[in-house]
Amino acid sequence: MKKIGLIPLRKNSKGIPGKNKKKMLGRPLFSWILTEAAFSNLDEVIVFTDDLEIISYVEKEYFWNHKIKAIIRNEENATDTASTESVLLEFAAQVNNDFDVLCLLQATSPMTTSKDINAVLSKIEKEAFDSALTVVKTHRFTWNADGTPQNYDVFNRPRRQDFEGLLVENGAVYATSKVAFLNSKNRVSGSIGLIEMEEASYTEIDSTTDWEIVEQLLANRLQKNKTHQRIDYLVLDVDGVFTNGGVYYGPEGEMMKYFDMRDGMGLEIIRQQQVEVIIMTSENSELVGQRMKKLQIQNCFLGVKDKYAFLTQFLKDKKANLGQVAYVGDDVNDLANICSVGWSFCPANGTDIVKRSADYVLTNASAEGAIREVCEVIMKYNKRYS
Structure with a gap:
């Protein structure tokens, strides 16, 4: 089963100029998901971009991993109005649908790990789902615009420990079988599996404040995962x-x-x-x-x-x-x-x-x-x- 990971990147970004190339903990933002994908169970990892500088960087810096490639995407399909589905369709056409599983990876989710990617792939490979995506659990109470509660009774407010919460997309990883994608032309369809990621992965990077929060969360996780052995x-x-x-x-x-x-x-x-x-x-x-x-x-x-x-x-x-x-x-x-x-x-x-x-x-x-x-x-x- 051929599993391809796709990382779509645009040259321009309105919220944070040059966001994909901006350094997070000293590395370009997109390199965090790219490295995790490289060490996952994906067979190929494609950086799909209209930015020639990123393509040059990928070709020079990741020569040591045969999985990683960079491909030019259509400039007309790299605008802020283009849908992600249109990008997936463009890529699929470029490779003549030569994949069994197509995995969408978002560069703006640097908290994603290879373990998360593998878990999503496993939903399709081993559990026979048509597609899968990552979610986080939130214990927030949500409301409609008309002032009515969506997920709880205001006269019987549950304690946090008694509240199951809601599962919310974090926009990090999506995967679909080729058959499901060609039929629906959508990133997820058919029977859909869910993989829960840590709550810290929910923060979206749309402002400099978001950036600082995510950078600190990422540093904290790396430091927390440190192990001490003999120095070799x-x-x-x-x-x-x-x-x-x-x-x-x-x-x-x-x-x-x-x-x-x-x-x-x-x-x-x-x-x-x-x-x-x-x-x-x-x-x-x-x-x-x-x-x-x-x-x-x-x-x-x-x-x-x-x-x-x-x-x-x-x-x-x-x-x-x-x-x-x-x-x-x-x-x-x-x-x-x-x-x-x-x-x-x-x-x-x-x-x-x-x-x-x-x-x-x-x-x-x-x-x-x-x-x-x-x-x-x-x-x-x-x-x-x-």
């Missing part, structure tokens, strides 16, 4: 961690970066303690490559913009998990990993937002012994697992 992997950003964040430029481009020799010795010692060192930076710097080669660090990944997705894939290949990772970062593009790994560190001169989210704010600044300090903390911590 130390992942390091470069600029602002290895270096002081400065760079010297000449007529031909980048000339020099400043590194602290004590950091190199710390990394040599920690590798002797069976901790694997990984370099992950968004910059594609030849100088960094040369320095890591001298330090004999084999896992040096340059030009990585989506560090969270890349780290997730790296750990999957290693059959490891985030609880085995220590991460050192200093700026917003490190936030998702800072909130997720077993232990996270920020140099003394890191940005305030990272300091607030890190487990450990170092006493030393970057390029002034910060990495050496991290190595010593990890070695002391790992003794409990000896």
Whole structure:
């Protein structure tokens, strides 16, 4: 059964300009659902957009996952008046209906997990529903415009614990069989299964206030799900961690970066303690490559913009998990990993937002012994697992 996930994205957004590309915890909004879809039971995940910048980003950043593709959608069908169903029909025609299950995934629902996606798919695959969608339970009392209550008796107001509540669409995940979709031309039809998601997933991102709420909810969930194990992997950003964040430029481009020799010795010692060192930076710097080669660090990944997705894939290949990772970062593009790994560190001169989210704010600044300090903390911590 071929299961395709579709993430429709528009270039323009009226409520929050450039919403799909705006950084949430340091990652483009759409990348949250894209990464979860990539690690779900979907066979293909298609980003369907009229934004060439997004297509370029997807092709460059997710080359490591064969499931993920980006396809141009019709500009006339990417307006704020176009219906989602018309987008689904356009996509289905483009691929000649080559799917058994079509799964609609909304980028504005970053709280969606691969578990939620799999549960929706299972309703069709294993329980023989024609379609399925995600909902949340609300215990709110609802009213009609004429002043009459919809779901309770005003003279017999139930206690919250005695009130079953209502199931409300959260707009996160929809899936339909091909037969049902071609017959109804609608995202859900026939026998419809429901998957309940956490109540936090109900907040819609239509304003900057919504954005701030959802971003905090997402950070809280990542931090709540942290696990602590022996540290087997130390992942390091470069600029602002290895270096002081400065760079010297000449007529031909980048000339020099400043590194602290004590950091190199710390990394040599920690590798002797069976901790694997990984370099992950968004910059594609030849100088960094040369320095890591001298330090004999084999896992040096340059030009990585989506560090969270890349780290997730790296750990999957290693059959490891985030609880085995220590991460050192200093700026917003490190936030998702800072909130997720077993232990996270920020140099003394890191940005305030990272300091607030890190487990450990170092006493030393970057390029002034910060990495050496991290190595010593990890070695002391790992003794409990000896």
